[in-house]
Amino acid sequence: MEALTAVKPLKPLKPRGKSDKFWRTLFQQKYLYLMSIPFVIWVFVFNYIPIWGWTMAFQRYRPGKSFMKQEWVGLDNFRELFHDERFYMALKNTLAMSFMGLFAGFTIPILFALLLNELRRQMFKRIVQTVSYLPHFVSWVVVAGIINKMMSIDGGINGLLMNLHIIAEPIQFLAKADWFWGIVTASDVWKETGWNSIIYLAAMTGIDPELYEAARVDGAARIRQMWHITLPGIRTTIIILLIMSIGNLINIGFEKQFLLSNPIVADKAETLDLYALNYGLQLGRYSFGTAINIFNSVVAVILLFTANTIFKRTSKESIM
Amino acid sequence: MKGKTGKMILTLILVLSLTITMIGCSGNNNEEANNSNVNSSKGADKGSNDKQASEKLEPITFSFFAEDPNPNWVDMRDDIGKAITEKTGVSLDAEFAVGDPSQKVSLIAVSGEYPDLISAKNDINKMVDADALLDLTDLIEKHAPNIKKLYGKYMKRLRYSETDHSIYALPTYAGVDGIGFSATGGFELQHRVVKELGYPKIRTVKDFENAIKTYLDKHPTNEKGEKNIGLSLLAEDWRILISVTNPAFLTTGAPDDGEYYINPETYEAMYHFRRPEEKEYFRWLNHMNDIGLLDRESFIQKFDQYKAKIASGSVLGLIDQDWEYGDGERSLKAEGKFDHAYGHYPVTLNEQFKDHSFQSTGFMAGYGISISKTCKDPVRAIKFLDYLASEEGQVLTYWGVEGMHYVVENGVRKIPQEINDQKINDSINFSKKTGIGFYNNIGPHYGDGVKDSTGNYITTNFPEQIEASYNDVEKEVLTGYGIKNWKELFPGESEFPVKPWGVAWNISAPADSKVSVLAEKMKDITWKRIPEAILAKPEKFDVIWDVYMKDIEKAGVKEMEKEYTKLIQARVKLWNE
Numbered sequence: 001m002e003a004l005t006a007v008k009p010l011k012p013l014k015p016r017g018k019s020d021k022f023w024r025t026l027f028q029q030k031y032l033y034l035m036s037i038p039f040v041i042w043v044f045v046f047n048y049i050p051i052w053g054w055t056m057a058f059q060r061y062r063p064g065k066s067f068m069k070q071e072w073v074g075l076d077n078f079r080e081l082f083h084d085e086r087f088y089m090a091l092k093n094t095l096a097m098s099f100m101g102l103f104a105g106f107t108i109p110i111l112f113a114l115l116l117n118e119l120r121r122q123m124f125k126r127i128v129q130t131v132s133y134l135p136h137f138v139s140w141v142v143v144a145g146i147i148n149k150m151m152s153i154d155g156g157i158n159g160l161l162m163n164l165h166i167i168a169e170p171i172q173f174l175a176k177a178d179w180f181w182g183i184v185t186a187s188d189v190w191k192e193t194g195w196n197s198i199i200y201l202a203a204m205t206g207i208d209p210e211l212y213e214a215a216r217v218d219g220a221a222r223i224r225q226m227w228h229i230t231l232p233g234i235r236t237t238i239i240i241l242l243i244m245s246i247g248n249l250i251n252i253g254f255e256k257q258f259l260l261s262n263p264i265v266a267d268k269a270e271t272l273d274l275y276a277l278n279y280g281l282q283l284g285r286y287s288f289g290t291a292i293n294i295f296n297s298v299v300a301v302i303l304l305f306t307a308n309t310i311f312k313r314t315s316k317e318s319i320m
Numbered sequence: 321m322k323g324k325t326g327k328m329i330l331t332l333i334l335v336l337s338l339t340i341t342m343i344g345c346s347g348n349n350n351e352e353a354n355n356s357n358v359n360s361s362k363g364a365d366k367g368s369n370d371k372q373a374s375e376k377l378e379p380i381t382f383s384f385f386a387e388d389p390n391p392n393w394v395d396m397r398d399d400i401g402k403a404i405t406e407k408t409g410v411s412l413d414a415e416f417a418v419g420d421p422s423q424k425v426s427l428i429a430v431s432g433e434y435p436d437l438i439s440a441k442n443d444i445n446k447m448v449d450a451d452a453l454l455d456l457t458d459l460i461e462k463h464a465p466n467i468k469k470l471y472g473k474y475m476k477r478l479r480y481s482e483t484d485h486s487i488y489a490l491p492t493y494a495g496v497d498g499i500g501f502s503a504t505g506g507f508e509l510q511h512r513v514v515k516e517l518g519y520p521k522i523r524t525v526k527d528f529e530n531a532i533k534t535y536l537d538k539h540p541t542n543e544k545g546e547k548n549i550g551l552s553l554l555a556e557d558w559r560i561l562i563s564v565t566n567p568a569f570l571t572t573g574a575p576d577d578g579e580y581y582i583n584p585e586t587y588e589a590m591y592h593f594r595r596p597e598e599k600e601y602f603r604w605l606n607h608m609n610d611i612g613l614l615d616r617e618s619f620i621q622k623f624d625q626y627k628a629k630i631a632s633g634s635v636l637g638l639i640d641q642d643w644e645y646g647d648g649e650r651s652l653k654a655e656g657k658f659d660h661a662y663g664h665y666p667v668t669l670n671e672q673f674k675d676h677s678f679q680s681t682g683f684m685a686g687y688g689i690s691i692s693k694t695c696k697d698p699v700r701a702i703k704f705l706d707y708l709a710s711e712e713g714q715v716l717t718y719w720g721v722e723g724m725h726y727v728v729e730n731g732v733r734k735i736p737q738e739i740n741d742q743k744i745n746d747s748i749n750f751s752k753k754t755g756i757g758f759y760n761n762i763g764p765h766y767g768d769g770v771k772d773s774t775g776n777y778i779t780t781n782f783p784e785q786i787e788a789s790y791n792d793v794e795k796e797v798l799t800g801y802g803i804k805n806w807k808e809l810f811p812g813e814s815e816f817p818v819k820p821w822g823v824a825w826n827i828s829a830p831a832d833s834k835v836s837v838l839a840e841k842m843k844d845i846t847w848k849r850i851p852e853a854i855l856a857k858p859e860k861f862d863v864i865w866d867v868y869m870k871d872i873e874k875a876g877v878k879e880m881e882k883e884y885t886k887l888i889q890a891r892v893k894l895w896n897e
Contacts, residue, residue: 152617152620153617263847263851264620264855277423282426
């Protein structure tokens, strides 16, 4: 029985002066702490030790030389980075595509989950759910191939639009620089909507059915129920996921952009990661690449904390 | 009470097992690393008192990385591979770059885990910077008589740089003393086009354009009703160089020096797009697009789409090298559509210019194979390469196994008719089975036209052999032009002086030097502006071109040219002093 009481909810750490109590709690919860040790080590080894590599950004790093023999250059790499026009172009593209992705990637899966949740026929619901999340498991290389083919002059989309007499001439979708962000976002939606809605669906199953019964008794139609019960019921999940995605705004990767890009749209397709690849790693400028990475991490941390604070103030929900 | 101890024990076991798993994992890795260390040090010992050890030819496997993809590679289970393993005891565990090779080499250089043998082409500088490669000078001196004989007077050209005279790579991309017998580039037209038009003269871009236009007017679709495409270009990543930007200097009387034009008198480098002649070439492409002869997907299509298009037989004209469109053409041939295959024409902007494809570079040292510092057994490695460089090895890699792939009749090496038919008509399977063509770029080798001690050509590319390798349709077209070999259309070596700097594109600048960064910036601007200029309305062409020129000037093109000039002049000094 005593062991069970030990697994009481974790209390927030006490400020100084109450260290006595802290040690007592620590002792009480010793098994919990013991069990967490392997994971703390894990995080330390894989997430904290590599931060040592950040020193590279302040050097003119040459592989194969020992740490002490590297040439130190101070902030030169950062200075060069902030003076490069392409960097700002890449930053703009990254932020634009990630905000579009954040917007579409949040509203659509939630809507989709809401609609799925309303389905009565369990069989049908399950089939739709499975079919819609399958694209998640297809790699971007394959997806990009499909999109390239679909959007080519003799591809499916042009064929469809021409048969419906919406357009007279085939459009080269992938040659329109202004459409590139949209195409990337749309393909992301196609690939990830089903997968992202799973977590909302799971959260919805946790809502007390009595609430719906009560609402029905009060005469609420289905739309009302969705608005007043389902959505507030998954609010915590939404906000936590939102805060985490905001933290990742700047790290949108480069696969989709890299694979869908071509010389005509290159200026809209270069993300920070691609920029780091082309001007850092590919030219053997490891230090420059690291500088870009540090910039990314700092921005990500700032975004994360800002979002967290805002939500804490406005809705009392937060992850820290 | 009992419950409590039970839970405690359970928790402890859980914690312990988790921790142990983690430690265990890392422990294993260490062990493996140690093992490989032991192996490599053993290898080094063997190296120092080599004789007995290597004579026994115990099997050894070298890891090998090459920047050029080889999709047909079958892990040396081909006929030649087996023969090489039998002779040298060496098998290669080869990895070929997929995607961007220079990234892969960068990663190899940083990781510290080098393959035993590496063919890093232009990215060798990254390996040298990482101090990852062995200086081969002594190894060649001691263990490689055949390599020494092969490079002969060109040994000087193997040295890495003015300041570092070590030999890091054995050039394997260029054949020693080679003369080009086969035309691989120029502009390409399908045989059916020239046949139908009665073999018109194809000498200038206008001739080329007219041929396509006339044919396309008569036959807008093929027999299946699909649209014929006039001219298709390929612009995916670096391939834009081969099919879009390099032809700009080739059609305007300059040899291939990568992204530069080198003034032959002063050795000054100029970013080649700044030559006014080239602007006119791109204007012509713009015109081709305007009149609808240029494939609209030229700048969007990926390499596989391009190959598929060629394989469908609907593309009338190409501006490309045969190693790039070859896969597509081979499947055409496999289907028996021989008149949809391509011939090579020395097209230039106008009659004033000569196609410089065949200007001699002297022996082109540069790209080649290197032995890494972590190589298991450098002596065995150099001996393996030495075997490939020997006369026996050369004949094996070029001709195959005697009795199987060639026969000797009255002292003359010959490829039997049926083998040759397979080679031409089913070349992918043929090379998979025999391995012919897989090993030439791995080791040092002679060029076309060199004869061995029996008086036979060492390579299978010599005029008679090439002419024998043409299919009937190709022969018919050649006869139509009154020649026997595509090369006869091109201006020959003797018309040009030898270039004392070899070629500029295989000069590697230090990886993170100013000139590399500038070149990357120029590349980004050019790869965006050139397609833009070509696809623009003709009246806008000049405006876009002016903007392009201003962009690159702003980005520092002059500084880049100045830096590159220094590299060229250093190369001329290193090779000719």
